[in-house]
Amino acid sequence: MAPLSPSKALAKLQQLQKEHEDPKKQLAILRISEPIASASDVEVPNRSPAKRSSDVSADTLDNPTPASLEADLTHYKELFSKLRFSYLEQVTKEKFLRAIVGDPPLVVGHSENVELEAQLAEAKAELQRRKEEVRVMVEEMEKMGRELARRYKNIQLQTTQLSTLPDKISNLEATIAALRAKQTINADVSPSKGSSQNLPLPATLSLLSEREAELAALNRQLATLQSTLPRKTREAEAIERELGVLERRKGEAVAQAREAKRKKREGESDGLEEMGRWYRGAEKSLKQLVGVEG
Template sequence: MSLPNATAVLATLDSLQSRAISILKLSEPITSALHLDPASTATARTSDVSNSSLEAPTPASLEADLAHYRELFSKLRFSYVEQVTKEKFIRAIVGDPPQIVTPAQNLALEQSNATAKAQLKALKSDVAATVEELEELGRNLARRWEAVSTETAQLRELPERIEGLEESIDALRAAGHGDAAAGREMNLPLERTLELVEQKKRKVAELDRQIESLGATVPRKRKEVERLGAELATLEARRANSMAAAREARKRKEARLGGAEDDLEQRGRWWRAEEAVLTKMLEI
């Protein structure tokens, strides 16, 4: 991806992420349409749990809100059934004439209740499946949101990395690869470059094997070096002793001759010079 494209995509993502996305926000058109109904506004009820959830919706607050409303509607259903039953019973007693329910009517009512219960059970199953589907969809959306957030963070770093890579490429091109012989490998096509990389990898592997094989001989060579060092130390000690003995012997000899050694040395040099001259003259 080029730098302009990355910048454009990042700007689009920023514009999309600037808007708060939540189920409550998405449901505002529906709830606002319901609130416009005068009957609904007249009978609207307030709930501390729902207000807190609308102000700062979190998974925990939504769960608490759901539990609260389940309990509330359970109590409301029981109160409604009780109130309606009492009202019908009182009307049946005080009515003129009193309403007498026959067994046939009870049977028909039981059958209609059974049918309504079956329909209600089917609707509850559909609602439970829909709720489960929505929960799975919500989890998938949450995972996708996290993935988009991670990729957005990576995309923010992409322009800087692209600029750094382009600078590195320009530096490599200007560093010396103007020489055709030196820059021949840098101008190879992709296939040749991959072959060259494989060749370098094989060389590196061969060098690693050689290093490993040489590393196995290091302890033996180290022991040999230590042995030679010990022998060399012995020879050095013997050499130092020999030199000290030679100097001591020379001093004793000079002391016995009393300086005659220098005279003998000069006479020997003179005789050798005379011998060399005579030999050259006589061509012996």
């Protein structure tokens, strides 16, 4: 099956949404409350309009929710329980009266009572079994209803998201077309620039292998440099210490030179000049002795 285009997908989605908006096809909470609501709306003769047989509000019938339906179910269970008790009471009284006023009167013996009690026990056991089956069935239906409600909410959310996808797909297709056109123009203007980006798969794998080999070589060089870093750091610290000593010596020598210059300018003699003349005279005498011309 060929994939649908964004426009066709959007049209299909809008058609599904229109069908979903149809009241006959629209999902809703179980319409089991409709017969009850319609029966309660029927006008009964000789009954006051203000008199109501139940406490179910009209709003819950118009807009049923799981909580309201559960409350209504509990309410109706109580009403049906009372009604059944009243019915059994009236039927029992009627049977008793017919039995004692009949001609001849109905007389029930002990054996018949025992037989009726046995039948009643069997009927009660069958009723309990049916009730258990109904209870299990109701639990399964409730579980299935919750699961369907969760899936329905997910479908609604996904439908909302899908309604925005065609526009996004169209924008992405336009962006891809623009990028392809731009790439083609760049390849025509400077083929060497985009040559590495337009290689076939084997050439790309080969280029990738070369880059990985270069990266491995750089990693080895980096590891070597990192191993020599502590030694270079110690050497730099030693050189810094020596530089500090030389800086101090330089400062002392500069201070001495300034002091000597000051004394010379003031006419004081610190003995350095006489010592220098003596050294120059001694140097000249030694050169004459050894025959070296100065």
